[in-house]
Amino acid sequence: MASDRPRTYTGPALLSYGFRPFFLLSALFAAGAVPVWLAVWSGRIGLAGPFSPIDWHIHEMLFGYTSAVIAGFLFTAIPNWTGRMPRRGLPLAALAALWIAGRFAVAGAFGTDPLLVLVIDAGFLLAVTLMAVIEIAAGKNWKNLMVVGPVGLYLAANVLFHLEAMQQGESDIGRPLGFATVTFLIMLIGGRIIPSFTRNWLAKGGPGPLPVPFGRFDGASLLVAVGALLCWTLAPDAILTAALLALAAALHVVRLVRWRGHLVWRSPLLLMLHVAYGFLPLGLAATAAAAVGWASAPAGLHLLGIGAIGGMTLAVMMRASLGHTGRPLEAGRALSAGFACIVAAAAARTVLAATDIGGIDGYSLAAAFWTMGFAIYVGRIGPCLLRPSLGRTPSKG
Structure with a gap:
């Protein structure tokens, strides 16, 4: 099935396929976030975000690092499933920027308003889910919607994680639900x-x-x-x-x-x-x-x-x-x-x-x-x- 998007791409190689920006970003984040966590855990530094230190660590490994890998996998696999051209260029750059914004938001860079942090952070997984559904539906590759279903549940677990942190200071259901979904x-x-x-x-x-x-x-x-x-x-x-x-x-x-x-x-x-x-x-x-x-x-x-x-x-x-x-x-x-x-x-x-x-x-x-x-x-x-x-x-x- 052919796509109506142009087949030639002249932009940066990093934005030519979904796995490139998200695999690189996720690996860089994984390598850097754990040393930061050790510094937070030992009390050498503090974070101003809406989560407790341990919930920040769990959230960023479970919904930060892992969400970028899932995005990279989906936007690389879906073109193979549907025969359509991959998402590239500006849409990929915008999605990557949204993921980066989520990491800064959860760390408290944009203030401590929990609703703002929720919108920015969950916006990435919402965009990934919607883009995946649109591509699979356009390619009429219905059987692979079964992969997108758990991604939607993963998004719901992330939202629940935020809501529980707002109401009771820590997550009881969103945390294990996220683990279970992944x-x-x-x-x-x-x-x-x-x-x-x-x-x-x-x-x-x-x-x-x-x-x-x-x-x-x-x-x-x-x-x-x-x-x-x-x-x-x-x-x-x-x-x-x-x-x-x-x-x-x-x-x-x-x-x-x-x-x-x-x-x-x-x-x-x-x-x-x-x-x-x-x-x-x-x-x-x-x-x-x-x-x-x-x-x-x-x-x-x-x-x-x-x-x-x-x-x-x-x-x-x-x-x-x-x-x-x-x-x-x-x-x-x-x-x-x-x-x-x-x-x-x-x-x-x-x-x-x-x-x-x-x-x-x-x-x-x-x-x-x-x-x-x-x-x-x-x-x-x-x-x-x-x-x-x-x-x-x-x-x-």
Whole structure:
């Protein structure tokens, strides 16, 4: 399906495709926001925004960093889904400026009026949702509206986060609802791209075991996960919540095994996707344990937040950035080390949080690993995002 927009683009390479500005902005923000959080947490600096310090940290990782990655993914995937030309140039620049304004607003740069902060911050996700719906509808690609639905729920969770902070000083429902929505998006999108990329790569080596196609088991795994995450959002300490989370964790372990990840160890970019998805059942299991008092709640949240969300988004950004700029789909030592830093950050925050290693506590160690992981991405991939593509057709293997 052809678009009525002109096919030639002569503007900056950074604004030629959705992944370019948003992947770069999200990585820069991820690398910078966590050191700022450490300074806020230790009392060295203060923020004038409407949120408490811990809610600022959670909000900006969950709705700041992650929303930019989602925008980059959507505005790169939708042209492939619909056959229409991608959003580029001024619309992308305006959307990126709105996201940046949201980060300043939440930090208190535009004053402390909570309604103004809400409008600016939520305006970005509202614009992303509307633009995605318009593009999918114009391309009559109705089946992919199922991806936009959770994005709308993600927007609602962000709005609820703001409203709860206004009324009671902190968020009780918006926070877990945001986590739950992003977790489900990883399950949904990961369940499409991980077995597909794995199948393509394994098929090149000739006959052998391939990932099991999406079937009833996958559908049941997603339904159980939805029920578990909904219960966790509304009743995090209930026995039913713990049971459903544990069941969801077990089902997604089986789902991951069915994708044959143990066969892709020679392809680091593929292996990263499998490892990142593996943090989902780990996080669900830890959250189930927390529901019955066997573990601390932050352990599950950080396995999901750092390992699953951080790991999966970084792995997807690496692969998409290389492929869509015409570079070979090869991680090399630098990007492999960058992803390993995120895994180390998840482990340090979960296992070593209360320890002291050579005068460095687990929180600082996790923050250092997280920052290094995204700094490596910016250093290695950033120049590619700023320059024109090499003219190579992205591989799907």
